[in-house]
Amino acid sequence: MRSIWRTVSVEYLRDAAALGAAMVVVGASFGALAVSAGLSTLTAVAMSLLVFAGGSQFLAVAIVASGGAPVAAVLGGLLLNARHLPFGLAVAHVVGRSWPARLIGAHVMVDEVVAFARSADPRRARQAYWLLGATMYTTWNLGTVLGAWAGALLPDPDRLGVDAAFPAALFALLLPTVRGAATIRATVSGAGLALAVTPFVPAGLPVLIGLLGLVAAGRLAKVPA
Structure with missing residues (x-):
């Protein structure tokens, strides 16, 4: 060292x-x-x-x-x-x-x-x-x-x-x-999902759901149509 x-x-x-x-x-x-x-x-x-x-x-x-x-x-x-x-x-x-x-x-x-x-x-x-x-x-x-x-x-x-x-x-x-079309779509999807569930779930969970949504959107973006 x-x-x-x-x-x-x-x-x-x-x-x-x-x-x-x-x-x-x-x-x-x-x-x-x-x-x-x-x-x-x-x-x-x-x-x-x-x-x-x-x-x-x-x-x-x-x-x-x-x-x-x-x-x-x-x-x-x-x-x-x-x-x-x-x-x-x-x-x-x-x-x-x-x-x-x-x-x-x-x-x-x-x-x-x-x-x-x-x-x-x-x-x-x-x-x-x-x-x-x-x-x-x-x-x-x-x-x-x-x-x-x-x-x-x-x-x-x-x-x-x-x-x-x-x-x-x-x-x-x-x-x-946040760069590139795929990254932007995944980010918007995760943020949108977090906002959508905010009124219905306890505090803290929207962030976790949004992160999971972001990961899912990113994986879907890699799947060929």
Whole structure:
């Protein structure tokens, strides 16, 4: 592991710093929204340390804040993070062979880290993976702490539109992945299904149903007519 740090590319350091700065902002928004929605600062920070999955964390807090059951939040997070299975196959050779490396590497295996490693020079892919993984994990948790502290100071979160901030944050996280006609159709189908069942099912379930609808629509799009 030490050998990959002997010559760190300046370009990699620059890119990691830029992504880390952005992650502080996103992490701060999560911390502020989580605390404003009723979670304790300790819970918000522990979630970032132990889960470390931005979209799933926003989703889980949104479900619990809207009155949904914790099990719905967990299932939603699992569905949203199902993409990590192919991610793991794609970067298994980069992470390392030892079990400690695999466990830690799996924990920091977020979208940006995988993309960064896959686009790097194959000879430095491992360096790119661990550099950005460590950067993203550190800055996300730093942002969460800062945001949770700031969120605890908000006098009346409801008057500031915190309820609207949850879906807005999720939308901002998902928007860059919505590309191509098939992806757009699947996204619209999932969102439409979630909206349609909202008046008839308990809080939290529309999100899960929408995710399942999105997956089904995506599979149907691959079936030739």
